[in-house]
Amino acid sequence: MKNENLFDVSKKIVFITGASSGIGQSAATCLAKNGAKVVGIARREDKLKHWCETCEGETSYYLADVSKRKNIKNIVLDIIDKEGEPDILVNAAGINTREHADDVTLEGWDKTLDLNLSTPFFMAQSVIEGMKKKNWGRIINYASLASRRALPSSISYGASKGGIEQLTRAMAEAWSKYGINTNAIAPGFFPTELTVPVFNDTERTKRNAQQTCIGRNGKLEDLDGPLLFLCSRSSDYVTGQLLFVDGGFTAK
Numbered sequence: 001m002k003n004e005n006l007f008d009v010s011k012k013i014v015f016i017t018g019a020s021s022g023i024g025q026s027a028a029t030c031l032a033k034n035g036a037k038v039v040g041i042a043r044r045e046d047k048l049k050h051w052c053e054t055c056e057g058e059t060s061y062y063l064a065d066v067s068k069r070k071n072i073k074n075i076v077l078d079i080i081d082k083e084g085e086p087d088i089l090v091n092a093a094g095i096n097t098r099e100h101a102d103d104v105t106l107e108g109w110d111k112t113l114d115l116n117l118s119t120p121f122f123m124a125q126s127v128i129e130g131m132k133k134k135n136w137g138r139i140i141n142y143a144s145l146a147s148r149r150a151l152p153s154s155i156s157y158g159a160s161k162g163g164i165e166q167l168t169r170a171m172a173e174a175w176s177k178y179g180i181n182t183n184a185i186a187p188g189f190f191p192t193e194l195t196v197p198v199f200n201d202t203e204r205t206k207r208n209a210q211q212t213c214i215g216r217n218g219k220l221e222d223l224d225g226p227l228l229f230l231c232s233r234s235s236d237y238v239t240g241q242l243l244f245v246d247g248g249f250t251a252k
């Protein structure tokens with residue numbers, strides 16, 4: 001097998017939630033630059049518009065709040081109508097309400113579990129028929145250090161990310177026989193809107209870097225290679241897995 005086409009994603013149609021910022025936007029940019037046709041999904045039009053106008057490659061955006069599972073099917077059907085059936089679904093939208101266990105509210109719990117855990121499943125269920133017809137597909141979820149570690153004031157976030165780890169296996173069990181592989185990327189600490197409170201704490205930022213084997217926190221481009229691997233035929237025999245991209249944080 002020649003190396004050069006192993007990571008090819010050109011002409012693939014990608015739906016990606018969370019494309020207005022952080023890891024989702026970086027992933028959307030990486031896939032578009034590598035020739036995929038990328039549809040970014042989020043709520044903030046100014047951010048998505050700016051991304052579309054400045055990103056190299058074929059991009060478009062769709063404004064949607066994907067946190068309400070009863071709306072997801074219709075949102076996805078509308079995007080399919082405009083853009084075609086996706087080959088790749090990237091579930092990058094996520095929140096951390098950072099409530100301490102003693103103070104978790106019903107609203108905070110539901111918001112977190114809805115967006116971080118229910119939405120990836122119902123997004124996937126809404127695109128699966130098209131992927132089955134193609135007999136090929138890739139679904140990428142975002143897990144976290146919090147899938148395996150208890151982080152401070154992140155109990156609902158941790159529950160959602162622990163859930164994502166198992167959801168990823170269960171999706172793989174259901175759909176891999178149709179050529180649709182599901183995997184999750186578990187990033188260490190990356191500077192985004194989500195982690196502003198972490199990176200604003202200089203001592204914590206330093207401790208997090210020291211906990212890695214490599215000795216630094218993540219840069220968004222560190223996620224590009226693992227993403228291309230999981231989105232391309234390189235990962236034809238890889239499914240139901242969590243790939244930690246954490247500089248060795250969890251190895252220590």
Ligand SMILES: NC(=O)c1ccc[n+]([C@@H]2O[C@H](COP(=O)([O-])OP(=O)(O)OC[C@H]3O[C@@H](n4cnc5c(N)ncnc54)[C@H](OP(=O)(O)O)[C@@H]3O)[C@@H](O)[C@H]2O)c1
Binds near residue numbers: 043095192
């Ligand atoms: N940053 C890290 O170090 C880190 C580490 C481990 C895992 N992760 C995971 O990686 C994923 C991306 O995180 P990030 O750090 O890039 O966060 P971020 O910069 O805060 O981005 C979150 C994205 O989710 C979108 N979003 C939030 N609520 C939404 C809703 N109701 N409907 C549609 N879109 C919504 C936001 O867009 P709008 O506000 O425009 O809707 C935004 O694009 C998350 O699943 C997160 O848990 C991040």
